[in-house]
Amino acid sequence: MHKDNQPLIFENTKEGRIGYSLPELDVPEIDLSELLAEGFVREKVAELPEVSELDIMRHYTALSNRNHGIDSGFYPLGSCTMKYNPKINESVARFPGFANIHPLQDESTVQGALEIMYDLQEHLNEITGMDEVTLQPAAGAHGEWTALMMIRAFHEANGDLERTKVLVPDSAHGTNPASATVAGFDTITVKSNENGLVDIEDLRAKVGPDTAALMLTNPNTLGLFEEDILEMAKIVHGVGGKLYYDGANLNAVMSKVRPGDMGFDAVHLNLHKTFTGPHGGGGPGSGPVGVKKELIPYLPKPVLIKKDNTLTFEYDRPQSIGRVKPFYGNFGIYLRAYTYIRSMGPDGLKAVTEYAVLNANYMMRRLEPYFDLPYSQHCKHEFVLSGRRQKKLGVRTLDMAKRLLDFGYHPPTIYFPLNVEEGMMIEPTETESKETLDDFIEAMIQITKEVEENPEVVQNAPHTTVISRLDETKAARQPVLRYIKK
Amino acid sequence: MNHRYIPMTETDRDEMLQTIGITSVDELFADIPEEVRFKGEYKIKKAKSESSLIKELAQLAAKNADARSYASFLGAGVYDHYKPIIVDHVISRSEFYTAYTPYQPEISQGELQAIFEFQTMICELTGMDIANSSMYDGGTALAEAGTLASGHTRRKKLLVSETIHPEARDVVQAYAFGQSIEVVTIPHKNGITDVAALNELIDENTAAVLVQYPNFFGQIEDIEKIGEITHDNGGLFVVSSNPLALGVLTPPGKLGADITVGDAQPFGISESFGGPHCGYFAVNKKLMRKVPGRLIGETTDDEGRRGYVLTLQAREQHIRREKATSNICSNQALNALAASVAMTALGKVGTQEIAYQNIVKTRYAKNEFEKAGLNVKFDGAHFNEIVIDCKMPVKEMNAHLFTKGILGGYDLGLTYPELANHTLIAVTEQRTKEEIDALVQEIDALVQEMEALHA
Numbered sequence: 001m002h003k004d005n006q007p008l009i010f011e012n013t014k015e016g017r018i019g020y021s022l023p024e025l026d027v028p029e030i031d032l033s034e035l036l037a038e039g040f041v042r043e044k045v046a047e048l049p050e051v052s053e054l055d056i057m058r059h060y061t062a063l064s065n066r067n068h069g070i071d072s073g074f075y076p077l078g079s080c081t082m083k084y085n086p087k088i089n090e091s092v093a094r095f096p097g098f099a100n101i102h103p104l105q106d107e108s109t110v111q112g113a114l115e116i117m118y119d120l121q122e123h124l125n126e127i128t129g130m131d132e133v134t135l136q137p138a139a140g141a142h143g144e145w146t147a148l149m150m151i152r153a154f155h156e157a158n159g160d161l162e163r164t165k166v167l168v169p170d171s172a173h174g175t176n177p178a179s180a181t182v183a184g185f186d187t188i189t190v191k192s193n194e195n196g197l198v199d200i201e202d203l204r205a206k207v208g209p210d211t212a213a214l215m216l217t218n219p220n221t222l223g224l225f226e227e228d229i230l231e232m233a234k235i236v237h238g239v240g241g242k243l244y245y246d247g248a249n250l251n252a253v254m255s256k257v258r259p260g261d262m263g264f265d266a267v268h269l270n271l272h273k274t275f276t277g278p279h280g281g282g283g284p285g286s287g288p289v290g291v292k293k294e295l296i297p298y299l300p301k302p303v304l305i306k307k308d309n310t311l312t313f314e315y316d317r318p319q320s321i322g323r324v325k326p327f328y329g330n331f332g333i334y335l336r337a338y339t340y341i342r343s344m345g346p347d348g349l350k351a352v353t354e355y356a357v358l359n360a361n362y363m364m365r366r367l368e369p370y371f372d373l374p375y376s377q378h379c380k381h382e383f384v385l386s387g388r389r390q391k392k393l394g395v396r397t398l399d400m401a402k403r404l405l406d407f408g409y410h411p412p413t414i415y416f417p418l419n420v421e422e423g424m425m426i427e428p429t430e431t432e433s434k435e436t437l438d439d440f441i442e443a444m445i446q447i448t449k450e451v452e453e454n455p456e457v458v459q460n461a462p463h464t465t466v467i468s469r470l471d472e473t474k475a476a477r478q479p480v481l482r483y484i485k486k
Numbered sequence: 487m488n489h490r491y492i493p494m495t496e497t498d499r500d501e502m503l504q505t506i507g508i509t510s511v512d513e514l515f516a517d518i519p520e521e522v523r524f525k526g527e528y529k530i531k532k533a534k535s536e537s538s539l540i541k542e543l544a545q546l547a548a549k550n551a552d553a554r555s556y557a558s559f560l561g562a563g564v565y566d567h568y569k570p571i572i573v574d575h576v577i578s579r580s581e582f583y584t585a586y587t588p589y590q591p592e593i594s595q596g597e598l599q600a601i602f603e604f605q606t607m608i609c610e611l612t613g614m615d616i617a618n619s620s621m622y623d624g625g626t627a628l629a630e631a632g633t634l635a636s637g638h639t640r641r642k643k644l645l646v647s648e649t650i651h652p653e654a655r656d657v658v659q660a661y662a663f664g665q666s667i668e669v670v671t672i673p674h675k676n677g678i679t680d681v682a683a684l685n686e687l688i689d690e691n692t693a694a695v696l697v698q699y700p701n702f703f704g705q706i707e708d709i710e711k712i713g714e715i716t717h718d719n720g721g722l723f724v725v726s727s728n729p730l731a732l733g734v735l736t737p738p739g740k741l742g743a744d745i746t747v748g749d750a751q752p753f754g755i756s757e758s759f760g761g762p763h764c765g766y767f768a769v770n771k772k773l774m775r776k777v778p779g780r781l782i783g784e785t786t787d788d789e790g791r792r793g794y795v796l797t798l799q800a801r802e803q804h805i806r807r808e809k810a811t812s813n814i815c816s817n818q819a820l821n822a823l824a825a826s827v828a829m830t831a832l833g834k835v836g837t838q839e840i841a842y843q844n845i846v847k848t849r850y851a852k853n854e855f856e857k858a859g860l861n862v863k864f865d866g867a868h869f870n871e872i873v874i875d876c877k878m879p880v881k882e883m884n885a886h887l888f889t890k891g892i893l894g895g896y897d898l899g900l901t902y903p904e905l906a907n908h909t910l911i912a913v914t915e916q917r918t919k920e921e922i923d924a925l926v927q928e929i930d931a932l933v934q935e936m937e938a939l940h941a
Contacts, residue, residue, distance in 0.1 A: 005792045020836040026919040027850035046610040048834045060576040067596030069584030097547025102560045103760030112549030138622035139816035178803035178813035183664045187808040227517045261522045280820030281597040282587040284762035323656035326625035327760025345533025362502040433493040465592040468787040475785035475797040482606040
């Protein structure tokens with residue numbers, strides 16, 4: 001084993017050590033063989049670690065030191081809205097009255113939780129301009145699928161059985177077409193035009209009586225606002241289709257325009273992005289869906305309603321698409337989002353969007369001389385640079401991203417959206433200071449100089465991380481997906 | 487405005503506007519059509535200061551009855567278990583919780599390695615070859631197992647045992663509808679899957695048979711037989727399993743399961759009103775490239791150092807788009823970490839001991855109920871749940887128990903009409919003998935009182 005390897009917890013184990021303190025067993029012991037028939041008791045015990053509590057803490061502290069989070073440094077990962085995760089959220093989620101309540105308790109014993117859910121739904125209705133919100137979906141993609149299932153149920157209830165196609169722009173997140181498939185639709189890709197926006201003529205040519213919906217992110221993944229949105233809504237509604245809003249980029253437009261006012265019929269939000277979830281190393285998220293009146297009957301059940309001033313779940317919803325998740329969604333996450341919204345208020349949310357957009361435009365203009373900028377109009381909360389110029393000098397966007405690691409930054413999202421060659425998608429968010437933005441800009445400029453003067457230093461980056469570039473081909477060709485004791 | 491989460495000053499703003507070459511922020515929003523532009527501010531509650539918001543939310547939390555203040559006998563898929571204190575200390579390290587999906591392995595080795603360890607622990611407990619890095623929850627994991635099986639076998643029918651959690655079955659139904667897959671329920675008989683009915687229902691269109699182990703009634707079914715019937719008919723065998731029970735139970739991987747799913751909530755994850763919890767998804771080798779969600783694999787860097795990366799990504803939505811095996815993107819990574827810490831703390835010995843405590847305490851409760859003359863329905867082996875015939879509406883009974891500081895069981899009549907007036911009682915290692923005795927005594931007193939009334 002290489003001397004620099006970080007040991008796995010399984011490699012630090014020693015028979016006889018324990019890290020737990022179970023309650024005393026205060027009922028008579030009975031031999032397992034009397035409790036379970038032969039064959040039910042496992043023959044070989046699960047090989048889990050045997051370590052002390054300090055061993056555990058040291059292990060995970062060492063691992064955390066090998067991980068970069070927002071609290072470690074700037075994290076301009078485009079489309080992911082890596083903003084500061086307020087600490088009050090974490091405290092609130094751990095209140096015993098929230099953390100230790102069971103979803104199947106009698107409703108009268110959880111009215112505090114239900115009040116929060118109800119109030120959050122009202123807040124999200126106002127923020128999105130929708131008529132009703134469900135908090136059930138667990139993440140953005142789950143919300144996309146939920147909304148598409150509702151749209152499908154709506155069409156089918158109208159006897160409209162031929163609407164089998166969902167239109168998705170070529171710049172869309174990968175989850176959009178994947179969610180359409182899972183909901184049983186075929187995906188039709190709509191092209192972008194030379195301005196990075198949906199090609200209206202292509203859209204017009206592709207809609208028809210088989211159109212179930214158009215899924216749109218606005219601003220799109222290039223950070224550009226689809227300014228023809230009203231025309232697009234007219235086209236899609238004109239053929240009887242529905243308009244779906246992917247809320248991944250809501251941070252760009254809060255208090256500036258609401259999906260409901262733009263003509264969208266359904267929207268999902270990523271509460272772990274715009275509303276400080278947090279991201280958790282990949283989740284858990286929370287992906288509420290808001291809908292217009294026509295789609296309300298199809299909402300997943302149960303639906304939280306107010307009856308005689310008491311909050312209660314309504315299960316009798318004959319047209320509902322059913323349940324998309326056990327219980328009521330990721331309560332602990334949307335509780336954090338609620339806390340955030342209440343910390344910001346209406347003027348705070350407006351400022352969030354204004355600074356998120358101002359910061360992105362500032363960075364874009366300062367970096368514009370050094371990189372190709374395929375679309376040069378004002379952006380919203382994020383922008384996409386192209387590494388074409390540097391590629392001609394033999395340095396790829398991947399190399400520049402890796403070089404950023406040496407400066408202590410998490411790189412932007414790279415090679416996405418797919419319609420930008422050597423793309424770098426940068427989303428600074430509103431919680432970063434001008435000094436942080438300036439330092440990052442200087443690092444980017446320095447890297448472009450290195451590309452010209454000393455490309456090897458970029459091509460071989462990173463140089464300062466605990467590990468250098470990993471062999472991903474080997475990982476995929478000879479998959480090792482678990483530890484096996486040698 | 488000034489806000490503690492927004493560091494820009496007016497000077498900063500003016501300098502930035504100048505760099506951009508505009509005079510006001512509004513110009514950046516000029517491309518939003520005038521007729522739909524939102525004017526003014528949202529009609530939502532005004533911002534609150536940190537201390538007054540904490541006070542308000544603490545008051546709302548206090549309106550809820552929590553499992554620290556009440557003795558909870560409520561389970562039905564979500565359990566009040568021992569949560570090692572260390573779990574919260576680890577997952578509160580913000581290098582973990584403020585990171586996102588580990589796309590840049592050089593600065594994400596901590597997360598990647600922790601989840602690789604999670605995958606290993608799930609494999610150990612379930613006896614499966616491969617586990618992914620997590621799903622939203624046990625219910626959606628089961629639903630995805632069903633759709634995977636349908637895609638893999640090119641068959642369009644799922645047989646779902648009635649002894650699976652009713653809400654999980656609802657989720658299976660919703661996912662199946664999207665893919666035009668038929669879902670047929672295998673009825674239960676005496677609290678376990680009716681094997682005779684299964685034999686009737688299974689055919690060459692059956693993509694998979696789905697069972698739960700231990701099942702929703704707490705019964706431990708002989709699933710090996712069900713697996714054999716499934717395989718004889720060319721279907722995949724899907725087992726939903728409480729991983730904590732697998733500390734002592736024979737793992738599904740040894741009983742013929744092709745896919746084992748479940749929820750890791752019993753390991754160190756708060757009940758949190760039903761979410762977020764942590765689904766897991768484990769398969770045998772032949773299904774490796776069909777698994778939904780993220781997989782972490784081991785590899786080396788150019789100096790030969792061991793490291794971890796996201797791997798086999800050709801299955802996933804960001805690469806395959808509409809041809810992906812699933813649409814899942816965000817998962818439950820932080821909760822997978824929490825579960826890993828709990829599984830590590832309990833370790834090889836503690837996972838056996840905690841599972842044993844659940845069984846033996848539940849057996850104690852069963853004996854006490856029977857001693858009191860109450861009818862314990864279903865007589866098979868059980869894990870940590872039993873069904874009691876309380877001869878009166880469960881809602882009424884629970885209302886009474888609540889006044890005695892007890893959160894009563896799940897009202898089975900809500901989802902199994904034939905089990906009206908039956909309650910599903912969960913006894914974890916957290917429940918003391920005194921609490922169990924009090925529960926039995928209160929239920930017994932109520933039943934006697936009611937019988938006297940009707941005598």
